[in-house]
Structures are given as structure tokens and as C-alpha cells.
Amino acid sequence: MKLLMIDDDTGLCELLSEYLTAQGFQIECAHDGEQGLKQALEQEYALILLDVMLPKLDGFEVLKQLRQKKLTPVIMLTAKGEDFDRIFGLELGADDYIPKPFNHRELLARVKAITRRIEHITSLANTSSNKLTVNNIVINLAAREAYVDEHPLSLTGTEYEVLALLVKHAGEVVSKEQISEEVLGRRLASFDRSIDMHVSNIRKKIAEFNNAERIKTMRGTGYVFIQGE
Numbered sequence: 001m002k003l004l005m006i007d008d009d010t011g012l013c014e015l016l017s018e019y020l021t022a023q024g025f026q027i028e029c030a031h032d033g034e035q036g037l038k039q040a041l042e043q044e045y046a047l048i049l050l051d052v053m054l055p056k057l058d059g060f061e062v063l064k065q066l067r068q069k070k071l072t073p074v075i076m077l078t079a080k081g082e083d084f085d086r087i088f089g090l091e092l093g094a095d096d097y098i099p100k101p102f103n104h105r106e107l108l109a110r111v112k113a114i115t116r117r118i119e120h121i122t123s124l125a126n127t128s129s130n131k132l133t134v135n136n137i138v139i140n141l142a143a144r145e146a147y148v149d150e151h152p153l154s155l156t157g158t159e160y161e162v163l164a165l166l167v168k169h170a171g172e173v174v175s176k177e178q179i180s181e182e183v184l185g186r187r188l189a190s191f192d193r194s195i196d197m198h199v200s201n202i203r204k205k206i207a208e209f210n211n212a213e214r215i216k217t218m219r220g221t222g223y224v225f226i227q228g229e
Helices: 010-022 033-042 059-067 083-092 104-124 157-168 176-184 194-207
Strands: 002-006 026-030 047-051 074-079 096-100 131-134 137-140 145-148 173-175 215-218 222-225
Touching (some): 010 104, 033 047, 033 059, 047 059, 059 074, 083 096, 083 194, 096 104, 104 157, 137 157, 157 176, 157 194, 157 222, 176 194, 194 215
Parallel strands (some): 002 026
Antiparallel strands (some): 173 222, 215 222
8 A cells, every 4th residue: 555654854764664664564765745735636646645744735734725625544644742743634524543652662653553444345335235224324334434413524534434334333331442443443542532523523523514412522431422302
């Protein structure tokens, strides 16, 4: 799979390129926001690693403009302890984040979690039962699409996976820990609000077409997709 890394730290890019190439990935690098956005829009990548602090265009602006045209999975590279960066990146449509400095094995685990998800979704195209329907929500597993009242939802890969998991378990409480492990491929850390932000984004997108409450928060536990009108 081809990955794009957008980071002005050329040394880090070279090190990670060597490491990820050895793991079977094809890596391309861009060292400023403008060039990175240009490559992301003009080419197809399985995943983008996007630094926040970039010359010309910062990571947030790159992500904002990218999401207007593409839903390519994005992992944000944030400064350690910068909660605002993480939350804002997720609000803009990032799939996950990892704080710098990070262990290269942890980064590889995050990358593999997302690429495995892509491979799994592709394999669903060969299954006979590839749609989930609950009330006015339809999940097309093969096409990786979701609809509300027949209107397509513009979801990121992670948002789609979270919604599909909740719909699959409609009427049941799904814990944040389960969502994190099944969708992000990692255990939920203390004070990690990534799942909350993904659910918030999904709610906003559903509300554009239907204001009925579909995802209920079970305080201290998780979420439940409401079954029944």
C-alpha cells in the first residue's frame, strides 16, 4: 500500500520511510503543507501521516481542504500534551492521532490497524449479505457507504466504521473500549476523547438530514444505536 507522509522534519521522514518500506509499504514524502496537499489530491494513497506544524500550510488547513474533496484516512502527528491539536484534528476529520515523539512500533501498529480495516472492507464485497439497515440508516458494507433517509453521509473511514459497529449492535450498549479496539486497533487510553469526537462528528452529519436522536450516550459506559422510531 502507498502511504504519504507530510512532515517538514526530513530526517524523521527518511527514518520512517526506511522502516515502513521494510514493512512492505511504499512511502512518499512532502515537506510542506502546500506540496503535501497537492500530492494528496492528485494521487491515491491508502493512508496519510500528517504533521500539525508545517510551513506554507499547517496540518489543520491541509486536512480541512483535503476533506472537502477526499476521505483518505489520516493519522495526525501531534505535539505531546497538546489536547487542542488532537481534538481539533479529530473534529476536522482525522481518523486517529499519535503524539510526538513516538515509538516507531506504535506508529506501525496504528498504520496496520487502518490498512487492515481497508483490506477487510474490500473483502466484504464478496459476501452475500453486505447491507445493514436499522430504521432510516443503511450501511452498505461492500461499498463502504452509509445513508440516512436515502441521503449519502460523507463519513471518514473511522466514522464509517464506528457507525457500522453501532448499527450492527443496534439496541445494545457498545463500550468505548470495544469501539477503540475494533475500529482504531488499540486500547483506549485514559482521558482519550477520540471516540467521543468521532461520535460527535457522526451525529452532526446525520442531523443534516434527520434530527431524530440515533446515537445515545450511556454515561460512563459507551453508546447505543437506538432501535425503533
